[in-house]
Amino acid sequence: MRLLWLFGSLALALCLAVWSSQSPQPVGADAPATAFSSARAMADVRDLARAPHPLGSAEHGRVRARLIQRLGTDLGLSVTTQAGPLSPGSIRRLEAWDIDPATANYQAVNVVGVLAGTDPSLPAVMLMAHYDTVPGSPGAADDTTGVAAILETVRAIRARGPAPRTLVVLLTDAEELGLDGARVFFGGHPLRDRIGAVINLEARGGGGRAMMFETGRDSAGIVALFAGVVPQVPGGVTSNSLAALVYESMPNGTDFTIPKDRGIAGLNFAFIGRADQYHDPASTPASLDQGSVQHIGTQALETADALVRARVLPTPGPNRAYADVFGRAILQHPVAVGWILLGLTGLGFAVAGLKTRVAALEVGRGVLDGLWLVSTGLVLTQAVRLLAGPMAARAETAETYYTLLRRLPWMQAGAALTVLAVALVMVAGRGRMDRRVLAGLAVVATAAVQVFGGFNPLILGAGVVSVLLSLLPGTAPRTVWGGWLGLIALVGALGTAVQILAPTAAYLFIWIGLLAAAAAAVTALADPGLTRSRIALPAALVTIVAGGWLMAMAHPVFLGIGMDMPGVLALIGLLILTLARPMGPQGVGQRGGQAALGMAAAVLILACAASLVAVYRAPEPTAVVTT
Numbered sequence: 340m341r342l343l344w345l346f347g348s349l350a351l352a353l354c355l356a357v358w359s360s361q362s363p364q365p366v367g368a369d370a371p372a373t374a375f376s377s378a379r380a381m382a383d384v385r386d387l388a389r390a391p392h393p394l395g396s397a398e399h400g401r402v403r404a405r406l407i408q409r410l411g412t413d414l415g416l417s418v419t420t421q422a423g424p425l426s427p428g429s430i431r432r433l434e435a436w437d438i439d440p441a442t443a444n445y446q447a448v449n450v451v452g453v454l455a456g457t458d459p460s461l462p463a464v465m466l467m468a469h470y471d472t473v474p475g476s477p478g479a480a481d482d483t484t485g486v487a488a489i490l491e492t493v494r495a496i497r498a499r500g501p502a503p504r505t506l507v508v509l510l511t512d513a514e515e516l517g518l519d520g521a522r523v524f525f526g527g528h529p530l531r532d533r534i535g536a537v538i539n540l541e542a543r544g545g546g547g548r549a550m551m552f553e554t555g556r557d558s559a560g561i562v563a564l565f566a567g568v569v570p571q572v573p574g575g576v577t578s579n580s581l582a583a584l585v586y587e588s589m590p591n592g593t594d595f596t597i598p599k600d601r602g603i604a605g606l607n608f609a610f611i612g613r614a615d616q617y618h619d620p621a622s623t624p625a626s627l628d629q630g631s632v633q634h635i636g637t638q639a640l641e642t643a644d645a646l647v648r649a650r651v652l653p654t655p656g657p658n659r660a661y662a663d664v665f666g667r668a669i670l671q672h673p674v675a676v677g678w679i680l681l682g683l684t685g686l687g688f689a690v691a692g693l694k695t696r697v698a699a700l701e702v703g704r705g706v707l708d709g710l711w712l713v714s715t716g717l718v719l720t721q722a723v724r725l726l727a728g729p730m731a732a733r734a735e736t737a738e739t740y741y742t743l744l745r746r747l748p749w750m751q752a753g754a755a756l757t758v759l760a761v762a763l764v765m766v767a768g769r770g771r772m773d774r775r776v777l778a779g780l781a782v783v784a785t786a787a788v789q790v791f792g793g794f795n796p797l798i799l800g801a802g803v804v805s806v807l808l809s810l811l812p813g814t815a816p817r818t819v820w821g822g823w824l825g826l827i828a829l830v831g832a833l834g835t836a837v838q839i840l841a842p843t844a845a846y847l848f849i850w851i852g853l854l855a856a857a858a859a860a861v862t863a864l865a866d867p868g869l870t871r872s873r874i875a876l877p878a879a880l881v882t883i884v885a886g887g888w889l890m891a892m893a894h895p896v897f898l899g900i901g902m903d904m905p906g907v908l909a910l911i912g913l914l915i916l917t918l919a920r921p922m923g924p925q926g927v928g929q930r931g932g933q934a935a936l937g938m939a940a941a942v943l944i945l946a947c948a949a950s951l952v953a954v955y956r957a958p959e960p961t962a963v964v965t966t
Contacts, residue, residue: 341872341875341922341923342922342923342934342935344872344875344878344879344922345766345919345922345923347879348878348879348882348883348886348919348922349882349886349915349919351883351887352882352883352884352886352887352889352890352915353887353890354887355665355883355884355887355888355890355891356887356888356889356890356891356893356894359575359665359666359887359888359891360548360891360894361548361574361630362546362547362548362574362610362628362630362631362633362634363573363574363630363633363634363637364573364574364630364633365377365378365629365630365632365633366378366573366633368382372494372495372498373495373498373499374495375488375491375492375495375633375636375637375639375640376491376633377629377630377632377633377636378629379491379494380484380487380488380490380491380632380636381487381624381627381629381632383409383483383486383487383490383491384479384483384484384487384624384627384632385624386405387402387405387406387470387483387486387487388472388477388478388479388483388622388623388624389477390477391472391473391474391475391476391477391478392470392471392472392477392478393433393436393438393471393472393473393474393515394433394438394443394447394471394512394513394515394516395433395438395439395440395442395443396438396442396474399443399471402470403420403448403450403470403512406450406470406486406510407420407450409490410450410452410490410493410508411452414452414454414490414493414494414497415454415497416452416453416454416493416508417452417453417454417455418450418451418452418453419451420448420449420450420451421448421449421451421523421524421528422444422446422447422448422449422523423446423447423449423519423520423522423523423526423527424445424446424447424519424523425440425443425445425446425447425513425516425519426516426517426519426522428516428517429447429513429516429517429519430445432516432517433516436473436474437474438474447511447512447513447516447519447520447523448512448520449509449510449511449512449520449523449524449528450470450508450509450510450512451507451508451509451510451524451528451530452493452507452508452510453505453506453507453508453530454493454496454497454505454506454507454508455505456501456502456503456504456505456506456647457501457502457503458503458504459505461503461504461505461535462504462533462534462535462536462652463504463505463506463507463530463533463534463535464504464505464506464507464534464535464536464537464538464643464646464647464652465506465507465508465509465534465536465537465538465598465605466489466492466493466506466507466508466509466538466540466639466643467489467508467509467510467511467521467537467538467539467540467594467595467598468482468485468486468488468489468510468511468539468540468541468594469482469485469486469510469511469512469513469514469515469520469594470482470483470486470510470511470512471511471512471513471514471515471516471520472515473515473618475618475619475620476618476619476620476622477620477622477623477624478622479545479616479622479623479624479626479627480542480544480545480546480610480616480617480622480627480631481541481542481543481544481617481618481622482514482540482541482542484540484542484627484631484632484635485539485540485541485542485635486510486540487632487636488540488632488635488636488639489508489510489540489639491636491640492636492639492640492643493506493508495640495644496640496643496644496647499644502644502647502648503647503648503650504535504646504647504648504649505533505647506643506647507530507533507534509521509524511524511594514593514594518592518593518594518596518597520594521594521595521596521597521598522597524597525597525598525601534598534603535603535604535652536561536603536604536605536646536652536653537555537595537598537603537604537605537606538605538606538608538639538642538643538646539593539594539595539605539606539607539608540608540609540635540639541593541594541595541607541608541609542609542610542611542631542635543609543610543611543614543617544610544611544612544613544614544615544616544617544744544898545612545613545615545616545617545621545622545626545627545628545631546610546612546613546616546627546628546630546631547610547611547612547613547628547631547895547898548574548577548610548612548631548634548666548895549577549608549609549610549631549634549635549638550577550578550582550608550609550610550611550895551565551576551577551578551606551607551608551638552578552582552583552586552607552608552609552899553582553583553586553587553593553595553599553606553607554583554604554605554606554607554658555598555599555602555603555604555605555606556599556602556655556658557655557656557657557658558583558604558655558656558658558659559653559655559656559657559658559659560604560652560653560654560655560656561604561605561606561653562659562661562669562671563653563671564642564645564646564649564653565578565606565642565669566661566668566669566671567645568638568641568642568645569663569666569667569668569669571637571641572634572637572638572641573633573637574630574633574634574637574666575663575665575666575667575668576638576663576666576669577663577666577895578661578662578663578669579661579662579663579846579892580658580659580660580661580662580843580844580846581662581843581844581846581847582895582896582899583843584841584843584844585844585899585900586899589900593607593609595607604652604653604655606642608635608638608639609635610628610631610634610635611895611898611899612628612631612898613626613628614744614745614747614898615741615744615745615747615957617741617744618741619741657673657674658674658843659671659672659673659674659843660672660673660674660676660677660842660843660844660845660846661846662846662847662892664888665887665888665891672846674838674842674843674845677834677838677842677845677846677849678838680849680850680853681831681834681835681838681849681852683853683856684827684831684834684849684852684853684856685831685856686856686860687853687856687857687859687860688824688827688828688831688856688859688860690859690860690863690864691820691824691827691856691859691860691862691863692824694860694863694864694867695820695824695863695867696867697818697820697821697824698821701816701817701818701820701821701825702821702824702825702828703825704813704814704815704816704817704821704822704825705816705821705822705823705824705825705826705828705829706825706826706828706829706832707808707814707815707825708765708769708814708815708816708822708825708826709825709826709829709830709913709916709917710804710808710829711765711769711804711805711808711809711814711815712761712762712765712909712912712913712916713801713909713910713913714781714801714802714804714805714808715761715777715781715801715805715809715909716757716758716761716762716906716908716909716912716913717797717798717801717906717909718781718784718785718788718798718801718802718805718906719757719760719761719780719781719784719943720753720754720757720758720905720906720908720909721784721788721792721795721798721905721906722783722784722785722787722788723753723754723757723905723946723947723950724750724753724754724902724905724950725787725788725791725792725950726753726947726950726951726953726954727743727746727749727750727753727950727951727953727954728742728743728746728953728954729743729792730792730793730902730903731743731902731903732793732903733792733793738959738960739959742957742958742959742960743902744902745956745957746953746954746956746957747897747898747901747902748953749949749950749952749953749956749957750897750901750902750905750949750950750953751894751897751898751901752946752949753905753946753947753949753950753953754897754901754905754906754908754946755893755908755946756942756943756945756946756949757905757908757943757946758908758909758911758912759912759942760939760940760942760943760946761909761912761939762912762915762916763935763936763938763939763942764777764935764936764939765916766916766920766923766935767923767934767935767936767939768815769809769815770815770817771936772936774809774810774812775810777805777809778805778806778809778810781802781805781806781809782802782806784802785798785799785801785802785803785805785806788802798906801906819869819920819921819923820863820869820921822920822923823855823859823917823920823921824859826855826913826916826917826920827852827855827856827859827917829913829917830848830851830852830855830913830914830917831848831852831856833848834848834849834852847914848914850885851885851889851914851917851918852917854881854885854918855881855917855918857877857881858877858878858880858881858918859921861877862874862875862877862878862921869921875921875922878918878919878920878921878922879922881918882915882918882919882922885918886915886918886919889911889914889915890911890915892911893907893908893911896911923935
């Protein structure tokens, strides 16, 4: 019966996650003039993305001329171009592409359009995207979608009537080479010091929900403004402060990097689904997800319109913890509130502990159970991931990297199934299994990662922890309450550590720990002995809602960093189990536990199969040998 509660709750959570992860429906060309229409934007996508147009190509010149016409003649903006020198690194990259930099006069050429506001003394708002592509890809997504979305946004803003602030459109050149166009503008354009806020549009792939994944520094004000436009965005938004923190720590960069480094406020949007289309010949208008065009465009329109009509632009303020809730709202709070939420978590934990009289030793076993889950999940997901090909950091050619992108859906399935298998073992009671089998699996997986994936100290350390916890007797909890409260204690400890080190990311642990502690307190007060099956209802409810929220978050997280760090799903699995733990089998002798162990073995086999299928479905291109 408990397994029915568990799998039923997880299934409903998955349905909720899938529902909230969908792109909105495209809007036709007959939409009101004041609305964003993906159909109207797609007309520009089809025109601009007829063929690849890297800097230095004839098609690149055609696209630039067309943009000047669209902004100036069709939309009525004051249009100029700005040329600036290519950086040495960009010149080398052009030469690596077999393009002579002299065909571009060793210059990047930006297209700048200005829609004057009624009060030219106010700081201006900028919409930015790049119009160059890599060779071989028409770039319908990267970044023709961004350019077309800006054109449609400008048209809609004009239809809404005059605004106080000037709107500056910057269509940059040479972004694919090294952000040269953005550097040229912010390095010397007369308008650069008038810019008060920037909205940048990007893409890495050909579909999926558009995410606001990066802000300027001290972003409390701009995030609050963005949260205010969420009700006007069909399909809602996807954004959280964890993504912003993670992206800032990565070596990647977009045009937005340049104004951000100058201290200008702003928001950066992108979609990263259908990763197989990234820098690929398949990135054509026909293959582009028009729902993604609608999603990124609507967010750009509503945010830009709010900014150009704002009496005062958002003021800088300390970064806050924030995350969207199924896209329909953004929940945010000052980072200091995290300490209050941790205190409430401790209160719920204390109520449950006192009511159930669980021994501290048993709670400690529950903590160790959670550590086993995370350590084993890290090791096994990395090992299963390697079945799908090398880590991106070890890809020897660009072709190998793009092949790995095409394998991402299978990698994600393999990693998710691996975490599910480990979770089933833990819920069923890993004490049921031969300790040597679990330890041997961890040893083999750890060794395989070090040999075939390159030395990884994190995985090595996780492997050691997994082996020790697998071998040592008495480290698995003997009661459901011990296991549940141990997980809550572990998540609370993690939340406290992250609150100290990276407070804008701590919400992920703090919110889940609070919900789990509240459900535990309610359950303990109603039925401390867990004698009635329906007492699982509080845990089921938080698992469905918060578990669905976590699953929805897991998808973009994996698309962003999962190729090299699939173990991130093990952390999300820990959080979901912290909510769902009391719905597992209770007692060593229950048949449900044996069934869960059997399912775990089957699921792990499926995980390996998914990674191996990736190699078959997306093989590396065969080198052509000429004689």
